[in-house]
Amino acid sequence: MSNNKWSDYINPSVKRIPPSGIRKFFDLAAEMEGVISLGVGEPDFVTPWHIREACVYSLNRGRTSYTSNQGLLELREEIAQYLGSQRVHYDPKKEVLVTVGVSEALDIALRTLIIPGDEVIIPTPCYVSYIPCTALAGGIPVTVQTSMEDNFRLTADKLEAVITPKSKVLLLCFPNNPTGAIMDRETLLQIAELVEKHDLLVIADEIYERLTYNGQHTCFASLPGMRDRTIILNGFSKAYAMTGWRLGYAAGHEDFIAAMNKIHQYTMLCAPITAQVAALEALRNGKSAVDKMVAQYNRRRRLVLHGFKEIGLTCFEPGGAFYAFPYVGDTGLTAAEFAENLLLEEKVAVVPGDVFGPGGEGCIRCSYASSVEDLTEAIKRMGRFIKHRGMK
Ligand code: PLP
Numbered sequence: 166m167s168n169n170k171w172s173d174y175i176n177p178s179v180k181r182i183p184p185s186g187i188r189k190f191f192d193l194a195a196e197m198e199g200v201i202s203l204g205v206g207e208p209d210f211v212t213p214w215h216i217r218e219a220c221v222y223s224l225n226r227g228r229t230s231y232t233s234n235q236g237l238l239e240l241r242e243e244i245a246q247y248l249g250s251q252r253v254h255y256d257p258k259k260e261v262l263v264t265v266g267v268s269e270a271l272d273i274a275l276r277t278l279i280i281p282g283d284e285v286i287i288p289t290p291c292y293v294s295y296i297p298c299t300a301l302a303g304g305i306p307v308t309v310q311t312s313m314e315d316n317f318r319l320t321a322d323k324l325e326a327v328i329t330p331k332s333k334v335l336l337l338c339f340p341n342n343p344t345g346a347i348m349d350r351e352t353l354l355q356i357a358e359l360v361e362k363h364d365l366l367v368i369a370d371e372i373y374e375r376l377t378y379n380g381q382h383t384c385f386a387s388l389p390g391m392r393d394r395t396i397i398l399n400g401f402s403k404a405y406a407m408t409g410w411r412l413g414y415a416a417g418h419e420d421f422i423a424a425m426n427k428i429h430q431y432t433m434l435c436a437p438i439t440a441q442v443a444a445l446e447a448l449r450n451g452k453s454a455v456d457k458m459v460a461q462y463n464r465r466r467r468l469v470l471h472g473f474k475e476i477g478l479t480c481f482e483p484g485g486a487f488y489a490f491p492y493v494g495d496t497g498l499t500a501a502e503f504a505e506n507l508l509l510e511e512k513v514a515v516v517p518g519d520v521f522g523p524g525g526e527g528c529i530r531c532s533y534a535s536s537v538e539d540l541t542e543a544i545k546r547m548g549r550f551i552k553h554r555g556m557k
Contacts, residue, residue, distance in 0.1 A: 182297045186520030190504060194514040201543045203531040204514040206342060206488070208406035210461075212443070213454035216405065219446035220439050228438055234430040235422075236263025236414070237441045243448040244414050251374075251384040253392055259419035262426055263436045263444075267372045267400040267413035272298055273428045274368050274396050274415060275334070279304040283333040288319040289522030290490075292342045292370070296522060299336075307332070310524035313481050313492065317346035317524075321355035328363050335365050337385060340373040343521045343530035344490045345466075345483020350383045357388045367395040372413070375404035375455055378463045379484035386416070393418045396425075401440075403486075404455050405447045410440040462487050465533040465540055472544035476551055487534040490518060494527035495556045504529055510553075511546035 172180065187204065194200045211217075235241065241257035248255055255261055264270040271294060279285065281303035287295050289308045299306040309327045311317045324335070335356075339348040360367055369385040386395040400413025415425060466483065473480045473491050480491035493503045500517035507513050518525030533540055 178301055178303075181300065185293065187293065187516050190508060190514055190516060193505075193508055197508070197512060200508070200512045200514055201535070201539050201546070202514040203533070203535060203540075203543055204516050205534075206532055207408050207534060208403060208458065208487070209534045209536065210406040210458055212405060212407050212410070213447075213451060215450055215454070216407070216443045216446050220443040223442040224439060228442060230438060232435045232438050232441060234426055234435050235261070236436055237438070237445065240441050240445045240448075241414075243445055244416065247448055248384070248397065248416055251382075251387055253384055253387040253397075255416045256419065260416055260422050262415045262422050262429060263441060264400075264413045264415060264429065265433050265436050266402060266411045267370060267398045268294065269429070269433060270398045270400070270413050270415040270425075271295075271368070271370065272302075273425045273432075274398065275299055275302040275304065276428055277421065277424045278334055278366060278368075282331065284329060284331040285334045285336055286324065286327055286332055286365075287336045287522070288338075290317070290341075290343050290518055290525035290528075291336075291522050292338055293521060295336055295338075304334070305331070308523050311344070311346070312524055313479075313528075316481055317341060317344035317490070318348055318352060319356065320352065321359055324356060324359055328359070328365075332363060332365060334368055335360060336368045336370070338370040338372075340377055340382070340483075340485025342373065342486055343488050343516070343518065343525065344481075345486045345488045346481075347377060347379065347484035348383065349380070353383055353385060353388060357385075357391050360394055361390055365394070367391065368398065369395050370398045372398065372400050372403055373486040374399065376459055376462060376487060377485040378459075378466060379482075382485070396421060401444050401447055404458075405444075405451055406458065407440075407443065407447065410437075410443055412436055412440040412444045462533065465535070465537060468537060468540055469531065469533045469544065472540070472548075476544060476548035477556060478547075478551070487532055489531045489533060490525075490528045491531065492528050496551060496554050497556075498554070500525070500527055500529050506554075507547065507550050511550045513543045513546050513550075
């Protein structure tokens, strides 16, 4: 290497990605003792034993090879059957791709679709990867801000207002990270109409779909006319407490799946066989374990909502995922100041809402994928913090 600095060699698109706003808080929290973290978006359960057992059994039988690029056919069949239960039908041979988490599926879906300069419409607050992954794929992220007044739902009016001739993809995530918002069928139908009218494609990240507490989740691809305009992303991390296994999938029109597979086969080759075997067991026999975890999350959701009310924080009622998104602006602090001081003074880690894009300002994301004891103690500490600071 010449006298140049490393940064001179780095791709400008990579350089432009801002540092993660969440990292700073995790680094701070890692240096402290006695911190209760409501910061991470990860189940606090371990993967159900029968799923782990299925993996151990297959390892003992020596199943350690690559699989087909698209993933084990029996797993794809099981995925297609599961999606069938959501009223959308795919051919497991051609229309399902098993990926390394939803993260890989998201990345290759965007890279498959985007021609540099295409606009990707992203309702915010949104999952932290959407904007950087869009930009890395050469797309232009166009954010559309949802708000507490609309229960953090995307409305058809707000969507139509940002559509331009360059709009190509709408990136939906319901139940939502970070707000916990869900969408009602009526509004989704209005959005589907706009998608059709403006010839858009939809990437529907439905990773939290099993964690729905109010009403029933509507799979976007199941709406009239949407099957072949939508690529569904889903996975095992959240519902089955399998974050570390790194397994997800994409389902959509066969031409699109074949195009995604072109990237996948040269970058990942295939998802790990151990995780695929585990996922097969999860889909076949995991329902009661998931139901139990969902019941736990729901109980904690109510506890947290009640607790926030008691300590004077306004919080809209999240209908899914495992996040609450209370408003802390009444303390006179910004969300970042609130999060930093709460961590330093009361040792509770939360994530400031602005990390998730426009619309998140003034709110904090609190994950309730934590024990009832930790949640109770965290709310007590937050109450003390707010009392000490006073409300404006
Ligand atoms: N999509 C959303 C909305 C998420 O919240 C997350 C993880 O937090 C992911 C995707 C990543 O999922 P996976 O573990 O399957 O890569």
